[in-house]
Amino acid sequence: MKANQSIRTLDDFRRIAYGFRLPRICLTALDLDLFTIMNTRAWTIPNLAKKMNVSERGLSILCRNLASAGLLRKHGTQYRSSHLGQTMLNAQSPEYRGAYLDLMRQQWDDWSLLTQSVKSGKPVEEQGPEDPEYRRAFTWAMHYRSLEAAKHVAKQMVFPRAQSLLDVGGGPGTFALEFLRRNAQLQATVWDRLAALDVAREIAASCRYGSRLSYHAGDFLQDPPPGKFDVIWLSNAIHIYSPQENTALFRTLRSALNPGGSLLIQDTFLSDKDGLYPADTNLFAVTMLLFTQTGNTYHSTEIQTWLKKARLSKTKLIRLQKGTGDWEGVLIEARHT
Numbered sequence: 050m051k052a053n054q055s056i057r058t059l060d061d062f063r064r065i066a067y068g069f070r071l072p073r074i075c076l077t078a079l080d081l082d083l084f085t086i087m088n089t090r091a092w093t094i095p096n097l098a099k100k101m102n103v104s105e106r107g108l109s110i111l112c113r114n115l116a117s118a119g120l121l122r123k124h125g126t127q128y129r130s131s132h133l134g135q136t137m138l139n140a141q142s143p144e145y146r147g148a149y150l151d152l153m154r155q156q157w158d159d160w161s162l163l164t165q166s167v168k169s170g171k172p173v174e175e176q177g178p179e180d181p182e183y184r185r186a187f188t189w190a191m192h193y194r195s196l197e198a199a200k201h202v203a204k205q206m207v208f209p210r211a212q213s214l215l216d217v218g219g220g221p222g223t224f225a226l227e228f229l230r231r232n233a234q235l236q237a238t239v240w241d242r243l244a245a246l247d248v249a250r251e252i253a254a255s256c257r258y259g260s261r262l263s264y265h266a267g268d269f270l271q272d273p274p275p276g277k278f279d280v281i282w283l284s285n286a287i288h289i290y291s292p293q294e295n296t297a298l299f300r301t302l303r304s305a306l307n308p309g310g311s312l313l314i315q316d317t318f319l320s321d322k323d324g325l326y327p328a329d330t331n332l333f334a335v336t337m338l339l340f341t342q343t344g345n346t347y348h349s350t351e352i353q354t355w356l357k358k359a360r361l362s363k364t365k366l367i368r369l370q371k372g373t374g375d376w377e378g379v380l381i382e383a384r385h386t
């Protein structure tokens with residue numbers, strides 16, 4: 050297992066420390082709605098600066114950098130957006146991923162408060178009561194984030210004999226809907242907070258198999274599960290919580306599994322003995338420090354230990370085809386025996 054970035058010399062350190070420059074340039078382009086304004090047309094800097102109401106000097110330096118990063122194409126004195134810029138970054142395109150882009154933009158300020166969070170061990174904002182507006186925007190962001198991964202996962206994880214699936218912390222229901230699409234006999238339930246379920250309902254209403262999705266509002270750490278299921282899908286939830294909270298959750302979920310049923314956990318897992326890699330998994334732990342009270346990222350063997358404590362001792366790792374899943378494409382399966 051190798052480090053993504055190995056910092057040995059001052060030059061290495063400088064390269065990494067100044068690594069904020071291109072991300073900041075990309076986020077400024079989003080702040081200015083540059084890709085939406087450019088849409089599919091070619092623009093000179095003076096025309097575009099006038100349209101955007103920004104300085105020609107600033108825009109010309111910004112666009113040069115975006116072009117050298119491949120987000121714009123330059124032909125003579127004209128710039129045009131790349132395919133990505135014209136589609137997923139452009140609010141005029143049906144492929145626009147707005148809510149997910151907004152989440153990336155918002156994280157800039159929060160990451161700037163990391164020193165404070167490291168000192169206190171607490172998130173940057175004290176969480177008050179769950180704000181439905183925030184939850185709604187976040188749930189859309191999760192949908193846009195997972196659209197492709199959900200298709201790939203559901204193609205590889207088929208449940209021909211399962212009748213029922215519970216998507217715990219399923220948010221927009223993106224994964225549950227893909228499982229329904231691939232398994233005609235299946236009924237699925239999303240268990241999440243009310244505001245998240247409103248988004249799931251909207252998304253499900255736009256697809257034929259969405260009528261086989263049900264909704265259960267509540268807190269999965271506090272409330273009893275909504276029945277018994279053949280498959281439980283738990284994706285991107287355990288990183289929000291501590292080992293103790295996750296162990297308690299596994300006990301709850303065991304009680305919701307039919308005999309022979311499976312709990313499938315999708316998340317980002319540390320995989321080496323010292324818990325240093327993948328480096329992205331450790332970076333994601335920082336996001337959890339900034340945004341959650343007790344969240345972290347964990348080694349897959351540690352999670353298997355919690356499962357054993359919850360009497361889910363028959364566990365194994367499932368590896369999806371390389372590059373097709375969420376994160377590194379590793380799932381943990383625990384069977385109810």
Ligand SMILES: C[S@@+](CC[C@H](N)C(=O)[O-])C[C@H]1O[C@@H](n2cnc3c(N)ncnc32)[C@H](O)[C@@H]1O
Pocket residue numbers: 188191192195217218219220221223240241242245267268269270271283284285286289
């Ligand atoms: C990071 S999102 C993951 C969404 C989806 N499972 C996915 O993989 O894209 C975590 C979800 O868990 C939900 N969640 C977190 N803690 C919860 C709790 N205690 N009770 C109910 N839902 C919870 C959040 O509302 C959110 O929808």
